[in-house]
Structure formats: structure tokens, C-alpha cells
Amino acid sequence: MTDMAELSQELLKILQCLEQRYFDQFKWYLKEDGILPVDLELAERWKTVDLMMEKYKGPGALKITMKILEDIGRNDLVDRLRNYQEPKDKSEDSNAHHPVNGTCKVATIRDELERVQQFAVDVTLDPDTAHPDLVLSKDGKQVYDSNVAKDLPDSSKRFNNCGSVLGKEKFSSGIFYFEVLVTDKTRWTIGVARESINRKGDIFTSPRKGFWTIWLKNKVYEALDNPSVCLPMKSRLQKVGVCVNYKDGLVSFYNVDTADLLYSFTDCLFNGDLLPYFCTNNSKGTNSAPLIICPVINKKNKAELKRVQQFAVEVTLDPDTAHPNLILSDDSKRVHHGDVRMELPDSPDRFNQCVSVLGKQSFSSGIVYYEVQVEGKTEWTVGVATQSIFRKEGITVKPENGFWTITLRNGDEVEANDTPAVRLHPRAHPQKVGVFLDYDKGLVSFYSVDTADLLYSFTGCCFAEKLLPYFCPWVNDGGSNSAPIIITTVNQFD
Template sequence: MAAGKPLHDLAEDLLCSVCLDLFKEAVVLECGHSFCKSCIDKVWDSEKIPSCPECREVFSSKKYTVNWQLCKAVESSQRSRQYEKEEIPNQEQKSHYLLGSHECTEHKEVLKVFCQDDGCPVCVICMISSKHKGHTFIPILEATSMFQDKLKNTVSSLEVKMKHLKECQSSQEQNISAVKDDAQSLEQHITSEFAKLRQFLQDKEQRMIQQLKVEAAEILEKMTENLEKIEEMNKTLQKNKSNIESKMWQEDSILFLKGITDEIKRLEEEEEEENQTNERKGVFNAELVSGSLSLGVYRGPLQYSIWKEMLSVISPGLSHLTLDPNTAHPWLTLSKDLTSVTHGLVQLQLSNSRKRYDSHHCVLGSQGFTSGRHYWEVEVGCKPDWELGVTKESSNRKGIIAKKPKDGYWVIHLSNKMYYSVGLPVPFLGLSVNPQKIGVYLDYEGGQVSFYNADNMSHIYTFTDTFTERLYPYFWVGSYSKPLKLFHLKL
């Protein structure tokens, strides 16, 4: 693009860093860097989030303005080019013109040849001088052409490297964008999962508080009603007491004794009648209503009881799997409830069906999955060797088996006190503790199989793939040792 052009036309401030040519409709970004309008549009069309190709600053929107000053500078440069083309019609004339302007500082002669041994232009007198005796010379134009070709090759090599780096840059940017998208998606997933638990706890809290308020209100209503009765009785007694005291302190003895017998008889009959109708004991025939809140309901192992209820909303719940005897190797012994498998001492006489393993001491779960998220746990205890994971329905079960993801096996393995992720370039898993119980998580649509130390739910390893057929839980028992047990949570 730039071959044969004057050096002052190649000033970096007139070149677009994307196409490496003179600016065409120069525009300036918010960060201050300028590009051709078509170049920045092309770059931004390939990016999810617009950014500057030079400083990598990220922008909220695709926004730029025309750089009028730069456009005028480019127009001036183009006019200068046209003028030079008219003044110096071709490269040969230009070369001769330039050659005539350079002289040898020692002999004042025109520099016409190039000394290959010393790597510099010299004049014809220098050629015959003792200083250059035995040296090889070529014409200036030939030397120029030769070195230009070498530089062109270097430029071509640099362009190839730049193209590769551009591709690497684009790939790295895509990877960065993918990680950011994954991080955002996973953050939303975490927030959603915790929101469900918080909502459950908040709903349960409000229900218990409402239940407490209703129970307290019922008790208080009875007590309030009884209090009103006591107050009414007290008023009646106070009135009777006042009447009796008024009669009792009558100064006129005649008036006091007049009808006194009937009055006392009436009072005794009222008291006797009241005692007969009130079978319960109390002060002044008043009954105290007692009541207490259900302390055991509201103050007890609340967290434990709520945790039990939470199991009904946990997704995925703990899958209660069983083992499939039709897939078990003849040397394996399954428990009656099909939740435990041991390497037996006697080989069983079983039909050699297509489902059954015949070389590896393996067994599959009875339940297969074609969708959804599932989680189960297996007690491995102190077993020295085992394999756990999932396998697809069509995977090979006969003869020597390659237990790799490409063959339909996504498993981890313990052997010789080393943990492996089978079939991967870096198989060793750096576990600092020996799990007693392994958790296996399958997200069918998400293409994920993850393994956990179920004792503390610390992550061990995750496979990612695309699943297209039914998957079954997979178990390899290992040598003669303790059994593998499916863990069924009991509350």
C-alpha cells in the first residue's frame, strides 16, 4: 500500500490503525482515538460490547463524531501526492533525481554504487581505492531494489504475524466476553436459587407469626371477656355493700329494725343460691381464665424443623436411586433393597444379556435420565478403589471398555490413593482429603456432570458435554473390599 510513497505521507497521524491506510471519513471515539468510519463500523459489528481497537476502552453505545480537522489533513496530503506525481512521473526518474543530490564526502563525487562488504553507498573513486580493495559492488538502484525486496519479505512476514495476532486478539476477546456472559448467567442463577430459599423462609416465618397472633388473640379474648365479668360482679357487690352499709348505720333504731328480718333473709337466700349455681371455686364467685401459648410450637428446634420442611422445596432433591441387577457383573452381590453392591466371593450364574457387564465389575442405576437436574450420593467409606459417574444407554459394556467421555462415560476414579478424571489430558485431581461420601450432580440440558465431597459439599470436578440420549448412574466396585452404598437421606 505504501511502496514508493514519500516518507512524509506515511505519518502515523494520517493512517488508520485498522486498515493501515489514509483515513477515509475519519471519525473520533470518546477515548480520543480516530479511525475510518467504515473500519470502526466493521469492528463494532463483530463485537457484542463496543470498544476502542487501540486502547480497548469499553463504551456503553456505538457513538462517534466526524474528525473534521483530520479529514482536512488527509485531503491536503492527497493533494501533495498528486503534485509529486506530476513533478516526478516515475520511480526511475525519481531515483536518478535523488541520486544526483548525494555526493561522497571524501571525493565530492556522486554516490553511484553500493559496497556490499561495508554496507554503504560509495563513489567510483572509492571503488578503486585501497580502502575498498577486493570488495564487491553493485549499482545503487540494484542494491535499493534488492534490499527493498528483503524488506518487503519482512513486511509480508510481519503482516502474517499481525494477522495471526489479530485472530488471537479476536478469539481472546470472544473468550473474555464468553466468561463475562457465563459469570453474569451464573450470578443470576445463584441469586435465583437463594431467592427461592429466602422466599420459603419468609413465607414460613409469616405463617408462624400469624399463627402465634391468632392463638394469642383467642386466649386474650377469653381473658378479656372474663375480666369484664369480674369488673361487673365487683360493681354489683360494691352496690350491695353500699346499700347494706346505708341500712346498717341507720341512726333511727325503729327505722333500722323495720323489715330487717326480711332483708337479712333475702341476702342469705341470694348468697345460698349463688353458691349452689357456681360449682367452681373462686373469690366472690369469679373464675380466673388461665391460658398459655404453645411454647413447644414457637420455642423449640425451629431451625431443625424448618430444615426438614425445606427438603420439600429443594431442587434438585436427593434422588433415591436403586441398582439395576440386570446390568450387574456376575461377581457382584446386590443387597435386597438394591441400594448396596459388593464384590462377591462366588460368581453368580446369570444370563449374559446385552445390558450386563461381563469384564468390568460394574453396575448401573435402575433410573435413567433424559432431562432435568438430578443429585445422588454414594458412600465410599475407606474403599481403596472405586469409580462413579454416569454413562449413556448405548455405551459399550462388553470386553475391555474405554471409560472416556468420547465413549459415553463421564466418571472419576480412585486407585492407589490417587483420584483421576478418567479420559482427560490432565487426569489427576488434587484432593487434600479423602471423601467418605461422593455427591454426583447431573444437569442434562446444561450438559454438566459434577462431583462433590458430600461431607462438606466442596467441589471435586466437572465434566461439560452435550447429551443426546438416556444417561444412567454408573458404579465400579473395585477390589474385594467394603461395599458401595447409595445414600438415602432419612429424617
């Protein structure tokens, strides 16, 4: 039997997405279809759902809702209902699907989100537009409100009263999509805006003023339409997806974690370039967490990373190889640079100038994979090295010297230490690096685990001896690079 309660909840969410004028039209069509006017006249959205479920006996309510939504021009919500998968009768064949409006197979909500994620674009914050209180990260991906105004020129581009900032990228055609992490924030506004919006004094974020946004304020999520629409939520929002179809005049917002469509602005009149829009607020320290523009995870990359993660092996650090300034954890999974050089025997195995350490495990055939957390570090090098590498004095980590590694320098410069070195441009600062070795094929690859992106591959390598994991946490640098390198447990990418 169809789960009526679940269907009722879905229909209620749909009606809550309707502006009042659309909701009035919706009720008019229901009245014409035979529901008594006296019942509908003052009915709220939840009562309207009850009336439909009673009259149309469950699945029929789904069909009449879709028909009316088409009649009033809300095809975005029709698409959402097409993506609604009714629970199957236990007596049905496991491969059967409930057809809706003649379709053979109902797509899942997750499929719809993955479809729009294919239109992901790179978005960075424009410091020339940022309110003087705002602090932007060096990579232009994070912003928070410091409540301390910086002395900045008050150009025509800059917000001077509202704690807002725009994206650098402009869009005037096609479809584009981006995601924003809002975890731990108690107030925010996210969306898109016309380039021509007013940036001085008080800002009113509505379509009439050139803004298409949603916000969290006073523990309530709303779409800032005309009028605003309260958004029903299953759980607290952690990551918001924003999708714009410029040609169709459509701006949609998604809960990325649940794949739910939160709201769609339809029939939008853009009239020129659109830019991503962000507003954060400190609220005297209670809302100091940043808004973070996240890289969108590619479905194919995700599948590839899951494939190589199947070859995960146990890796631990070898204290007999560690430079005397390096401090290893008792479980030999963590290493960081200490300011005091320990008195240790200078054996042939130990690095004496380069602050490095090798893994205990060696590999001379087959496929292996392991992951290394580098979060919070400004410099590091990870990879693999031959057992016979030179460990004394200065070391140049190049393939001709027996090293296949990648490096972070100066906080944001990622390089593959090939010959010559190759500058890498990851979509986000790597927090966890996956190292993949196919010994027999002469392949060493590096992945950004959080984004599932392939960072670099050394190909056609000639391995003539055993290989060992290689780690260099670099120096403490007055505490700015004190975070450890951590060999982590591999959890298959969800």
C-alpha cells in the first residue's frame, strides 16, 4: 500500500513552495474540480492537502496536484513531483515502478541533484565588493564577518552597510551551479543577484530589487520571494546548492545532503549579468563561522576514487628513519616537527637534514592505496620513494632520485615534483590526500579525497626495487605549520 503519510508530507512541501498568488490559483482549480468552496476558501496549505487526500484517495491527489501545477505554470514543482518515488507495494515485482503521467520510470531525487551538479562552475569571492567588516580567505572561497571595519576605499562596487560580497564570475546565459557550506552558522543569505543591484545603504533582497536568494534568520529558513516563503526542513541545512537556468528564468536551491529541492524562483527577469551573492553576519560572535564555497563532487570522479580505495593497505611510520626533529605518535600514524632536536643514533636509515620519515611497509608488486590528512598545514610533501634513496644532507625529491611526490608550499601552492615540476590547480585546498600505486604498471597517482579529484599521475615509471611511503611535514615555522601529517583510516567515499 502507498504510504499516505509520506505522500501527504510531500504534497505539503510542494504547496509551501507556492507564493500566495499561485496558491490561490491552485485552490481555484480545485474548486472547479469539485471540492466545496466553503471548505477551500479559508483552507491553509495543510488543510488543502487533507481535502485532496480525502477526495482523490492518495495517488489521485498526486496526479491532480501535478495537473494543476502545470496549468498555473509551475513546471519546476511538477518536475519535483516527477522525482518523487512512492514506496512500492511489497507484493509488486522488485523492478516495478509507479508511473506518473505516463512516464516509465520515476527518477530519484538524488538523480535530479546529480543532473544539475553537471553544470558546476568555479566561483570565487570578489574582494572589491566585500563590506569592510568581511574577511575573505586567500583562495577567495571563504568569508566571515569580523565586526571590525577595515580601512578600504568606498568604491561603487563595494557594499557599505550590508555585510555582503559578490562572486567574481558573471553569467548571462546557459545553466550554472555552485554549492555553499553553511555549517555552524545561525544567519546567512545566499543566491544570485544582478550586477546592477544597489550596494549602498540598506539592501532589500527580493526579485524586484534584482536578488534571488534564500536565508536563515531567527532559526527560520525562507525564500525571499514576493512575498517571502517559509521553507519546510527535514533537518538543519549544512550545504546549499544553487542552480540558475538563465534562459528559462529559473533559480533553484537544493539541500545537498538530502538532495531535496528547497525552492525555485520561476519566470525570473534577469536583464544582464548575474553574480553569486553571499551575506554573512557575526551577531557579536555568535555567528562567526565562515560561509564556504565548496567544490562540487563529480560523479565519475567519485566512482573512480571508490575504485582505488578498494586497494587500501595499512601504513605506519618507521621511527628508525625519522629526522631527529620529528615527533611521532605512539601508534606511528602521526608526525609533526618539534623545535628540539632529539639525541638519536645517526644510522644509515635516518634522515639527518631533510625533515622526513618513511613508512615501515614496502611494496614491490601489486596495487596499494593509503590516505594522508594534511589539514591545517602550510607546507608538506607526501608520496612514495625507493628503498635506496639518499637520506643524508640535502635531498631533491624528483623521480630520477627515486621520489614520486606532491608538495604544498606557501600555504596554497601545490606542485607535482616531476621533471620539470608541474604546478597544480586544485579546486580546493587538499585536506586529505590519497596516494595510489600500481607497481606493475609504473603508475603513482594522487587524489584530493574530499573532492574526489585526481591531482596528478606519474606514468611510465620504472621501479627496479622496493617502494616505501614517504612523508615530509616540513618545519614548524613558528607554529604556523605545527599541524601533524596523519595517516588516516580509509573510508570508502560516500
